[in-house]
Amino acid sequence: MTQKPEIINIEALDTARNLLGERFSVIIKYFLEDTEVYLSEIAKGLKEKNIRIIFSSSHTIKSSAKQLGIDRLSDVAKQTESLSQEMMDSGNQAWEDLEGLYNKLKNELDKAIPELNKFC
Structure with a gap:
């Protein structure tokens, strides 16, 4: 059985904190605010069946979260x-799968928020 990674990778977070110095807490606040906006965009994309919005927003969340x-x-x-890329490439209509991933995104963010708030 594989172990689920920690909510926050402390080594990566420490690296970001060392690089950003005193700006770190501001970056965390911006990340949290921006990620909420991107999640809203994903919800909008799901509602409107606009895969490009979902692709773009998930790409940004992926990169920002990884850096922190x-x-x-x-x-x-x-x-x-x-999955968004696959849907654009193949015409696959996996909207239910995307909705499940959206719910997982919200869940993982909800778990990360208390941990991240410790650094603000």
Whole structure:
């Protein structure tokens, strides 16, 4: 049985904190605010069946979360991005799967928020 990674990869978070210095807490706040906006965009994309919005927003969440060590959120965003790309490429209509990934994204963000708030 494989072990689920920690909510926050402390090594990656420490690297980001060392690079950003005193700006780190501001970056965390921006990340949290921006990620909520991107999740709203994904919800809008699901409602409107607009795969490009979902692809773009999940790509941004993936990259930002990875840089801050929020690996589980980044992994789910990567899955969302990959499925979106597959849907654009093949015409596959996996909207229910995307909705499930959207719910996982929200869940992982909800788990990360208390941890991230410790650094604000």
